[in-house]
């Protein structure tokens with residue numbers, strides 16, 4: 290297939306491009322390099338089956354030109370990361386809503402399948418033991434900027450679903466829970482690479498809030514396997530599906546795991562949320578995926594544990610230092 294991957298120079302996108310090329314597809318990555326980096330794709334630069342185009346999903350002419358040459362779209366381009374969203378709220382909203390609308394409209398024009406990547410952020414502050422795809426969203430005020438990412442991703446889902454129901458467009462929607470692994474940048478507030486980097490440098494590890502909040506982390510290689518299985522299954526069309534790992538750990542325990550597994554001498558320091566993100570910042574205490582649906586539809590379960598995630602990230606950081 291000729292496949293367009295928006296956000297292909299990003300963390301998950303670059304791993305996905307590699308996998309698609311490996312599977313024999315011809316892949317074009319479109320990315321404006323806002324949080325993605327061209328070097329993520331260096332392993333593909335000599336492949337005859339891969340092209341990188343620097344540009345934006347907001348450039349409709351360019352986007353449609355690329356869609357015209359494609360049989361399938363994976364849409365991963367987005368403004369991501371809490372720091373990024375809080376500091377650039379307008380540009381983030383426009384990228385995440387208008388950009389997705391452009392992709393869906395382009396897919397409809399050609400009537401080709403489109404794969405939408407949403408987020409566990411849509412669940413907001415719902416702290417139930419096991420979040421199912423149909424569960425309620427619990428959000429703070431729309432003018433608490435942190436929630437604008439959740440709002441945008443939810444609108445993306447509703448749009449994609451409406452294109453499926455009304456226009457019979459072949460859409461699939463996934464909600465990634467925290468996904469970690471090589472190539473993820475710590476600069477946008479992503480906690481695991483930030484902790485591993487500090488630990489490797491024997492610098493203090495900064496925890497926002499009390500550290501008693503818990504999180505679940507999934508390995509990017511597991512996430513890409515899930516994406517591939519969902520993308521090419523007839524049973525997943527029109528569905529919304531969680532992708533995540535349901536092993537839960539507190540941020541305090543995560544810091545200790547990172548310190549011990551990297552043999553670090555780092556200490557841990559605590560910074561109040563308000564100091565890190567500004568007044569009125571809200572965070573969720575926990576977020577645990579229910580992964581029964583993905584298991585039932587495509588037989589997927591996470592294969593890699595937290596130790597593997599930490600060591601894979603550390604290995605990459607050591608090799609690029």
Ligand SMILES: NC(=O)c1ccc[n+]([C@@H]2O[C@H](COP(=O)([O-])OP(=O)(O)OC[C@H]3O[C@@H](n4cnc5c(N)ncnc54)[C@H](O)[C@@H]3O)[C@@H](O)[C@H]2O)c1
Nearest residue numbers: 296299300301320321323324325345346366367408465468
């Ligand atoms: N990593 C996670 O834990 C996680 C969790 C939930 C959802 N997601 C979603 O998965 C997708 C990929 O995220 P990621 O973690 O790889 O982050 P990422 O920042 O590495 O990837 C996003 C990519 O989109 C690109 N981009 C941004 N605006 C663009 C534009 N206007 N035009 C073209 N490209 C643009 C960026 O440069 C970047 O390469 C995103 O849609 C994100 O919302 C990721």
